[in-house]
């Protein structure tokens with residue numbers, strides 16, 4: 334039976350964030366309003382790397398509430414109080430442009446720190462080229478699985494959650510059944526403030542399920558239980574309509590202990606791209622139709638530059654360098670310029686290839702994460 338969460342204390346970090354020293358910017362995403370930084374805490378170690386990610390918080394509707402004229406002071410923090418500092422940039426006719434600084438409560442920036450960070454973390458948070466791999470069951474057995482067994486992120490944080498050593502006070506719901514149970518709690522990426530961009534994780538209690546590839550029909554009870562119980566718990570806690578939730582599993586995940594990502598469909602959460610996300614409903618349905626679907630399917634996934642697994646796949650088939658197509662073998666449709674004459678097509682290709690890279694501020698950079 335599901336049980337309520339226990340209380341625990343929050344650990345304080347070993348580092349002082351204000352003493353962070355920047356080495357370089359790993360990525361700067363102007364759309365997500367987030368920046369990932371590589372640096373160190375020289376007062377602790379000159380050699381250990383640290384990653385700091387800053388992300389501006391989304392607006393809460395309550396933050397823009399205005400008080401009625403009869404009220405003396407607002408009960409909750411709001412932009413529209415006497416604390417608001419307003420610098421006028423320009424006023425032109427009916428149009429005004431300002432820089433405003435709201436009260437301290439509303440200026441928070443969500444910060445994530447990874448310390449000490451490994452090369453794999455640095456790779457994950459850096460801007461890089463990405464490639465799609467079509468992983469057959471044979472490739473999985475011969476290439477991906479042996480690689481995963483020798484190199485993957487530590488699952489210490491997952492076990493700390495499952496064993497109630499960390500983040501216990503953040504647990505939203507727990508079903509302790511060792512076969513079909515799970516813990517539901519806020520993802521590291523969620524600031525926990527704004528239900529609009531709610532982001533929870535459902536982490537299964539059962540060990541040994543690394544990813545989609547390990548799922549078969551014997552896990553249907555677990556997946557169905559997670560789907561229903563998480564929806565109920567989210568409705569009870571946050572009042573969100575279960576039919577407005579997106580529940581999905583990443584392939585490849587970063588952490589190889591089965592977990593489900595949950596966020597509202599109206600919010601474009603990071604990592605919802607089709608090349609990485611498999612809807613829980615589809616996963617359940619595939620297993621209902623074919624008990625060993627995930628042992629038989631070819632699963633596409635993304636690999637990024639710098640990842641050693643990319644090198645291993647490159648040995649099997651060209652990934653980065655696509656073999657040149659000779660004139661006579663040239664396909665009828667190339668780069669969407671099928672109606673063009675060959676010279677015109679070549680011209681357009683050259684033009685595209687020589688188009689200068691947009692400036693950083695204009696180009697929403699994507700971190701590998």
Ligand code: M7G
Nearest residue numbers: 490519520521522534583585586587588604702
């Ligand atoms: P994933 O699909 O394995 O990889 O998801 P992704 O990072 O490429 O999406 C793992 C999820 O766990 C991510 O959404 C992370 O933000 C989240 N996460 C990672 N860590 C280290 C923690 C943590 O310590 N606590 C919590 N609550 N979530 C974490």
